[in-house]
Amino acid sequence: MCNCNVTETVIDVRQIMPRMRHPLIFNTFDQLAPGEAFLxxxxxxxxxxxxxxxxxxxxxxxxxxxxxxxxxxRVRISRAA
Structure with a gap:
């Protein structure tokens, strides 16, 4: 089955203050449904x-x-299904 219309979330942390990066990444991860991912x-x-x-x-x-x-x-981080 193709999820061709699904746009993967991309978090580019290069322009984000270092102290804010990990909280943003973990918050994004915690909002994923099982099997979903972000880049x-x-x-x-x-x-x-x-x-x-x-x-x-x-x-x-x-x-x-x-x-x-x-x-x-570039790393794809996914929530286990």
Whole structure:
């Protein structure tokens, strides 16, 4: 089944103040329905965020790199079905 008309949410945090990034990302994640995802865009590897997800939402998320630098990282973060 194609969800061709569904637009995926993209969060580009490159222009967002660093202290506001993780709260925005977690708030967005918490609003996802099971199986939904959003695309995170960043100017560095968001590995610390991955570790934070493992602590705060263990087993509840998917993490799929779409692009891995060196200047742009894109990660699809999904809520487990």
């Amino acid at each position: 995170l865009v960043n100017d560095h590897d968001p590995r610390p965020l991955f570790y934070q997800f493992n602590v705060q939402r263990p087993g509840a998320f998917g993490w799929d790199y779409q692009e891995e630098g060196p200047e742009l990282w």
